[in-house]
Amino acid sequence: MSVNTSAQGNISISAINAENAATTSNSLATLSTTAIEAGNVSTLNEAPHFMSEFGGYTHAQAFPQATSSNVEFASAAGLSLMSYQHRTHSIVPPNSAAPKAGYTVTVTVNAYGAYFYVKEYWSNASSTYNKSTSNTLSTTYVLMSYSPKTISDISHYKINFDATLTATNTGGGFMSNGSTGWLATSGTSTSSSASLYVQASAECHNTSIREATGDIEIYLRGPGYLDTLVAAHDFEAEAIATATACF
Amino acid sequence: MSNINIKLDIIRDRSNISKSINVILEKHSDFTDLTNTYNDEDGVEQSYKYDGVVNNTKVDSRSFVYHIPEEQQTNLQKGTEHPHDTAKEQAYQEKYLLWLAGIRISEAFIQAKSELIGE
Numbered sequence: 001m002s003v004n005t006s007a008q009g010n011i012s013i014s015a016i017n018a019e020n021a022a023t024t025s026n027s028l029a030t031l032s033t034t035a036i037e038a039g040n041v042s043t044l045n046e047a048p049h050f051m052s053e054f055g056g057y058t059h060a061q062a063f064p065q066a067t068s069s070n071v072e073f074a075s076a077a078g079l080s081l082m083s084y085q086h087r088t089h090s091i092v093p094p095n096s097a098a099p100k101a102g103y104t105v106t107v108t109v110n111a112y113g114a115y116f117y118v119k120e121y122w123s124n125a126s127s128t129y130n131k132s133t134s135n136t137l138s139t140t141y142v143l144m145s146y147s148p149k150t151i152s153d154i155s156h157y158k159i160n161f162d163a164t165l166t167a168t169n170t171g172g173g174f175m176s177n178g179s180t181g182w183l184a185t186s187g188t189s190t191s192s193s194a195s196l197y198v199q200a201s202a203e204c205h206n207t208s209i210r211e212a213t214g215d216i217e218i219y220l221r222g223p224g225y226l227d228t229l230v231a232a233h234d235f236e237a238e239a240i241a242t243a244t245a246c247f
Numbered sequence: 248m249s250n251i252n253i254k255l256d257i258i259r260d261r262s263n264i265s266k267s268i269n270v271i272l273e274k275h276s277d278f279t280d281l282t283n284t285y286n287d288e289d290g291v292e293q294s295y296k297y298d299g300v301v302n303n304t305k306v307d308s309r310s311f312v313y314h315i316p317e318e319q320q321t322n323l324q325k326g327t328e329h330p331h332d333t334a335k336e337q338a339y340q341e342k343y344l345l346w347l348a349g350i351r352i353s354e355a356f357i358q359a360k361s362e363l364i365g366e
Contacts, residue, residue, distance in 0.1 A: 091288060094295045164249040164364050165278065167298065168347065172283060174298035177248070201297070203285035205325060205336040207344060210298075214248075242340065246331045247286040 003057045011051045021059045036060055036226065063149055063220045063228035071118065071144040072131040074215050074234035080144075081137065081216070081235040083120055083127040087200075090245035092208075094172050094201040101125040101237040102176075102197025105159050105216055106141060109151045110189035116218050116231055117141040121197040125239075145231045149220065151190065156182040156221040159194040163214035172201035173210035173239065182221060200239040204246035211238040249364045250275045252300045255350075258312075263322045265342075268313045270350055274363040275304040307366060309359035313350050 003011055003019050013026050022034040032049035036059060044053050071080050087099040102121035107114065119141045120127035127137035129144075147154075158180055165175045178194040198210040218231040256269040281299035284292050323339040326332060350356050 091285070093285070093287065093293065094297065162248065164251060164360075165298070166251045166253060166360070167278070167300070168253040169255075172295060172297040174278070201295070205331060205340060207340060207347070209347070242344070244337055244340070245333065246326075246329065246336070247288055247290055 003054045011054055013051070016051065016054045016057070019054075019057060019059050021061075058224065060224055060226045062226045063147065063153075063222070063230050066114075066116065066145040066147045066218065066231035068131065068145045069143040070131055070135070071129045071142065071233050073145070074232040076131075078130060079236055080131075080233035081118065081127070081129050083122075083125045083137070083235070083237045085122065085125040085238075086240040086242070088242040088244060091204075091243050091247065092200070092202045092241035094199065098172075098199050098201045099124075099239040099241055100197050100199045101127070101239045102195060102212070103127075103216065103235060103237065104193055104195040105144075105218075106191060106193040107157050107159055107183075107218060108189065108191040109154050109157060109185050111150050111152070113150055114147040114154055114157065114218075114220065114230075116144045116146060118144050118216070118233070121195050144216075144233055145218075147220065147230050149222070151185050151188065153222045153225070154185055154220050155223060156184050157192075158182050158217075158219040158221075159192070160217040160219065161194070161196040161212075161214060162217055163196060163212045165198070166209075166211040166213070168209040168211075169202075169206060172203075173199055173208050173241070175199075175210060175212050177212075182219075196237065198237050198239045200241035202241035202243040205243055207240065207242045209238065209240050211236065213237075250278050250300075251360060251363055252278075255346075259322075263324075264320050265315055265322075266320060267315055268346060268350065269310060270313050270356065270359075271308060271310045272356075272359045272363060273300065273308045274306045274366070275300050276306050277304055279304060307363060309363060311355040311359060313346070313353060313355070315346060316349070319345050319349075 035044040083101040085099040100122040106117045200210045202208040215232040254271040278298035
């Protein structure tokens with residue numbers, strides 16, 4: 001329950017102490033410096049301290065960090081995920097045969113936890129996932145990581161591809177970044193997917209490269225919790241098109 | 248999210264031998280939908296849209312000179328007129344791909360890209 005906001009005069013030290021789970025104290029300074037700053041209450045920790053700053057305060061905590069399953073986190077050395085395709089042909093137009101590389105991520109939240117899966121976007125690419133050893137990533141989902149928090153804790157989640165796109169040569173190509181906004185959970189199980197991929201095309205003896213690098217980020221939101229980035233897996237996706245003729 | 252466009256300006260000596268490449272990395276606020284055309288295998292002009300760059304989205308840039316290893320230097324150039332000499336074009340492309348690979352693992356490239364992403 002948040003601290004009463006109906007009127008400034010109703011905020012009491014005892015109410016603040018009841019809400020602030022980080023400490024037990026009747027000192028406003030102690031209660032303020034141990035409070036969790038978030039959103040529009042970003043001055044709680046800094047002096048001077050005012051009881052009025054606690055209006056509507058909820059002692060939210062961050063979700064715990066996810067646990068790596070088959071794919072290492074971005075904090076580990078080397079890349080978590082790689083996807084690559086180089087197509088050489090007389091002409092490589094931007095059609096279904098153009099080289100593509102990327103990933104599809106699915107988040108499933110249910111009564112047992114939250115599970116973060118990945119598969120390659122394009123079956124003709126060469127893709128790997130890494131954790132101690134390098135393994136082939138196919139169009140079959142692999143569990144990247146998971147959180148023990150369940151659908152009763154998680155009201156929303158977000159899949160974000162924090163990506164840098166690099167284009168070499170002005171030939172054809174593009175990146176499709178399907179990052180989601182906040183997605184609401186409902187019922188006993190919720191699942192959603194998002195994809196990122198790069199595509200290259202070339203003609204007339206040109207080579208075109210499209211590369212995306214960055215992190216696949218999973219965010220969780222829930223009552224009593226701060227919006228939290230719980231998992232980040234770094235990736236690279238690269239598509240190269242080389243045309244060997246000019247018509 | 249960052250968008251970086253890489254331009255290569257090949258520098259040749261008086262004998263027309265490619266000696267070095269001026270590598271320019273441009274950071275853009277976004278890519279722009281552009282249209283390009285090409286002739287398909289039947290010689291029919293086709294058009295398509297792609298993510299390209301325009302000058303007014305440029306935010307910043309870095310550049311450095313990449314020195315082409317001696318064994319990769321060549322007097323071959325990309326042809327600009329029809330009909331193309333396919334054998335020479337492909338020999339040039341082989342060199343070009345080696346240059347690209349060398350550039351992309353060079354410390355100067357990694358540093359420049361990192362600086363642009365970090366801004």
